[in-house]
Amino acid sequence: MAHYLGLTEADFLKRFTVERGGRIEMKTVNGHCIFYHSEEGCRVHPVKPDRCREWPLHPSILKDPENFEIIRSSCPGFAENLEWEELKKIFIEANHEPLGRDH
Ligand code: SF4
Structure with missing residues (x-):
């Protein structure tokens, strides 16, 4: 996902993730994933996590x-x-x- 967004892994983690209970999770905005856009849908669709693909x-x-x-x-x-x-x-x-x- 970092590569897809043109970021280093460190920058990606800092900008888009948060650690909770020893796990790395995507940040949320207004209760939904930071990558969700109401008109575009998932802004990282081609590289979204396996869990999202399921x-x-x-x-x-x-x-x-x-x-x-x-x-x-x-x-x-x-x-x-x-x-x-x-x-x-x-x-x-x-x-x-x-x-x-x-x-
Ligand atoms: S599919 Fe996954 S990465 Fe994409 S917006 Fe939804 S929760 Fe976020």
Whole structure:
């Protein structure tokens, strides 16, 4: 991402990230990611983090039905009547690792 933006890694970290609880996170602006633009969308789309590429199939939706509901209700790509158990079944059948990653 630093290279994409023409910055050194140090400058990128200083300008766009913050450390919380021992983790490096993107800064937020008005409650959303610093790279989100209301008209342009993600301003680092070609190099956005893996976690962003996973959306809306974030691993937490397989671990917690409440997370599933939050994400399902905010993503029009999910069928309105999709149940949590059905989603897990679809993942297993598609040979994904349903709970294998812990981020
Ligand atoms: S896709 Fe990721 S990097 Fe891009 S605006 Fe959203 S949270 Fe930020």
